[in-house]
Amino acid sequence: MLTHFADGIHAFDSGYGRPLLDAIHLIEDGGRVAIVDTASNDSVPRVLAALAELGRTVEDVDYLLLTHIHLDHAGGAGALMAQLPAARLVVHRRGARHMADPAKLWAGTVAVYGEAQATQLYGRLVPVPADRIVEADDGLELRLGDRVIEVLDTPGHARHHVCYFDRVARAFFTGDTFGLSYRELDVDGRPSIWPTTTPVQFDPQAMHASIERMVARRPVAMYLTHFSRVTDVDRLAADLHRLIDEHVRIAEAAEGDGKTLTENIVAGLRALLYEEAARQGWPLELSELEALMAMDIELNAQGLAVWLSSRQPATV
Ligand SMILES: [Zn+2]
Numbered sequence: 025m026l027t028h029f030a031d032g033i034h035a036f037d038s039g040y041g042r043p044l045l046d047a048i049h050l051i052e053d054g055g056r057v058a059i060v061d062t063a064s065n066d067s068v069p070r071v072l073a074a075l076a077e078l079g080r081t082v083e084d085v086d087y088l089l090l091t092h093i094h095l096d097h098a099g100g101a102g103a104l105m106a107q108l109p110a111a112r113l114v115v116h117r118r119g120a121r122h123m124a125d126p127a128k129l130w131a132g133t134v135a136v137y138g139e140a141q142a143t144q145l146y147g148r149l150v151p152v153p154a155d156r157i158v159e160a161d162d163g164l165e166l167r168l169g170d171r172v173i174e175v176l177d178t179p180g181h182a183r184h185h186v187c188y189f190d191r192v193a194r195a196f197f198t199g200d201t202f203g204l205s206y207r208e209l210d211v212d213g214r215p216s217i218w219p220t221t222t223p224v225q226f227d228p229q230a231m232h233a234s235i236e237r238m239v240a241r242r243p244v245a246m247y248l249t250h251f252s253r254v255t256d257v258d259r260l261a262a263d264l265h266r267l268i269d270e271h272v273r274i275a276e277a278a279e280g281d282g283k284t285l286t287e288n289i290v291a292g293l294r295a296l297l298y299e300e301a302a303r304q305g306w307p308l309e310l311s312e313l314e315a316l317m318a319m320d321i322e323l324n325a326q327g328l329a330v331w332l333s334s335r336q337p338a339t340v
Pocket residue numbers: 092094181182200222
């Protein structure tokens with residue numbers, strides 16, 4: 025089930041949502057293991073199987089590294105930590121208390137998805153004991169075997185987002201800050217990119233700055249949760265900057281309020297998606313493309329609507 029990359033990095037499909045949507049990465053050095061993101065409770069058996077495939081045990085895991093606490097990345101963290109006796113959970117300071125007490129996180133998820141779908145997607149969130157949580161402050165260096173993994177605070181997609189820089193691999197684990205890159209859109213192995221502006225903390229200026237901070241390290245690869253390894257980082261970063269600006273332009277030009285506003289933003293984003301499909305030569309029929317991207321377009325539109333309203337002065 026594992027895909028093996030260079031420098032002791034491995035990936036597998038968490039099983040969340042659909043195939044090739046949500047990756048979990050393992051970093052292995054000197055017999056020690058770090059896991060990057062965990063999807064939902066349903067992914068726990070897959071993590072255990074991945075460790076077995078590497079010839080490692082649950083005792084060999086030093087860290088569960090969360091990029092942020094959106095539940096397609098962190099939903100399974102509590103259930104997984106219960107299986108990992110030696111591991112510490114590493115998460116942004118803003119996310120730490122929500123991992124220890126997931127009640128507010130759950131309420132926020134229900135607000136986006138509704139109770140029924142939230143339960144179907146994530147099951148029950150398991151709290152992580154507070155004394156097993158390490159706050160991932162900017163510049164924190166984590167030792168794994170013989171390598172150092174550095175934490176960068178990378179707001180933009182969410183304020184509780186960090187990315188992890190592996191100095192041996194010269195690669196980032198980017199969560200959602202470096203956008204989405206679905207393998208179905210590859211053209212002869214050439215990847216494309218698409219930003220994710222999910223509610224409720226999208227901040228375009230912060231997202232641009234976080235991308236530039238990572239690119240300045242000259243990484244040779246980015247490991248995205250959605251979905252795994254991409255190279256050609258400079259080209260993808262340029263496309264990402266352009267597409268973030270397009271998202272902002274579409275949101276600012278959209279008319280109406282409430283549901284109408286979101287629908288108008290969706291229409292604008294779909295037009296942008298078609299333009300990008302032509303520009304990149306994506307190898308999908310339009311109906312296939314729509315099916316692949318429908319959820320992301322909807323979430324991006326919702327996130328942009330929230331961002332627009334957060335910029336407006338409060339009404340009296
Ligand atoms: Zn996210």
